[in-house]
Amino acid sequence: MRENIFQESTGNSLFKNEDALSPDYFPEQVIGRESQISELAACLKPIEEGRKCAHAFIFGPPGTGKTTCCRKVIEELTEYTTKAKCIYANCWQHSSRQALLSLIAEKIEPTLPRRGIAGDEILQRVTEQLKRANKTLVIILDEADKLFFNNEQNVLYDLGRLKEVWGANSCVILVSNSPDLMTKLDSRIRSSLLGSQISFNAYSPIELKKIVSERAKTALRAGCYSDDVIALCAALGAKNGGDARVALKALFLAAKTAEKRGSDKITADDARKSFGESQSSAQMKAERDSQLLGEEDNLILDFLKAGVKTSGEIYEFVERKLGESDRNARKRLEKLIAKNLVQAEDGQKGSRVFSLKK
Numbered sequence: 001m002r003e004n005i006f007q008e009s010t011g012n013s014l015f016k017n018e019d020a021l022s023p024d025y026f027p028e029q030v031i032g033r034e035s036q037i038s039e040l041a042a043c044l045k046p047i048e049e050g051r052k053c054a055h056a057f058i059f060g061p062p063g064t065g066k067t068t069c070c071r072k073v074i075e076e077l078t079e080y081t082t083k084a085k086c087i088y089a090n091c092w093q094h095s096s097r098q099a100l101l102s103l104i105a106e107k108i109e110p111t112l113p114r115r116g117i118a119g120d121e122i123l124q125r126v127t128e129q130l131k132r133a134n135k136t137l138v139i140i141l142d143e144a145d146k147l148f149f150n151n152e153q154n155v156l157y158d159l160g161r162l163k164e165v166w167g168a169n170s171c172v173i174l175v176s177n178s179p180d181l182m183t184k185l186d187s188r189i190r191s192s193l194l195g196s197q198i199s200f201n202a203y204s205p206i207e208l209k210k211i212v213s214e215r216a217k218t219a220l221r222a223g224c225y226s227d228d229v230i231a232l233c234a235a236l237g238a239k240n241g242g243d244a245r246v247a248l249k250a251l252f253l254a255a256k257t258a259e260k261r262g263s264d265k266i267t268a269d270d271a272r273k274s275f276g277e278s279q280s281s282a283q284m285k286a287e288r289d290s291q292l293l294g295e296e297d298n299l300i301l302d303f304l305k306a307g308v309k310t311s312g313e314i315y316e317f318v319e320r321k322l323g324e325s326d327r328n329a330r331k332r333l334e335k336l337i338a339k340n341l342v343q344a345e346d347g348q349k350g351s352r353v354f355s356l357k358k
């Protein structure tokens, strides 16, 4: 099949489709996650017959395909049945009960006013709508541990018991890096969410090689890279806890390094050089998290990039840049600490100093 005319390479770029190596790219083919995908699909299968489905708890280290697999399953479910209303929520962005319920309202009952409406009323209105339309709510709560930072995990109880309380079917899919998230929930919430536990283990070097090699075929021109380059990128991912995101980013950086040299081939040396610029699994996660924060909080993070700061320095900066009071600055700092992006330590004479979390 001929490629889209806009995707054809221009000049001597090594890329055929650069987007395929961007962090948000959704691959056509998910490699080596068949068993996890079918476990999740089994939870959702009863929806078509109007039966109650099982909730799911998905866990595993960063870059192991959790979000990708959820998106894949949801895409196929939506093709298979009209009886599912699927909503994806990143709990970093929607980190409170009210924010999550507002998102659900927006997707199911867009006529509901955006503000000033109580959580229980939202639940009543959306469940009425779901029952009328004969649909099951499938809600993916990605990065679910972020609900714990603000003690907002009670919303899980509401969502897990939609059938018992409001008579509408729901399937809650919790996604987290932490395997013991469920044990952190109180027993009342935990029992409302009982279902399948689906583990995503770290990728082996061989699995990473397959993932990088398939992606290279989509992203790069044929013949501009060798197996050695693929193996080196996979090895970097393996060293970083079996993280496919790190391995794919390494390939992207290697291609950029070769391009800068004006070469039409990516060499093993390009790959090795690019490793110096590549980030660890934790750094990539922190960067993604900070991209989902507001502009104001990012300004504070940028300020802290320059080094350790005292609270006075931060308050002065926030006032100068944002015109906000010390109280607001303190609140912002507390939020960044709770989100694990900033750390506080004891400074001189009993004061506290702040820096970016390493």
Ligand SMILES: Nc1ncnc2c1ncn2[C@@H]1O[C@H](COP(=O)(O)OP(=O)(O)OP(=O)(O)O)[C@@H](O)[C@H]1O
Binding pocket: 022, 023, 024, 025, 026, 027, 029, 030, 031, 032, 033, 060, 061, 062, 063, 064, 065, 066, 067, 068, 069, 176, 177, 211, 244, 245, 248, 285
């Ligand atoms: N099995 C796979 N096949 C193809 N690409 C994959 C696979 N697993 C991961 N990837 C790619 O790796 C990157 C990271 O995957 P994903 O976002 O799904 O990881 P995650 O487990 O959700 O990580 P995190 O816990 O950090 O959110 C994505 O770009 C995705 O396309």
Ligand SMILES: [Mg+2]
Binding pocket: 066, 067, 068, 142
């Ligand atoms: Mg994810």
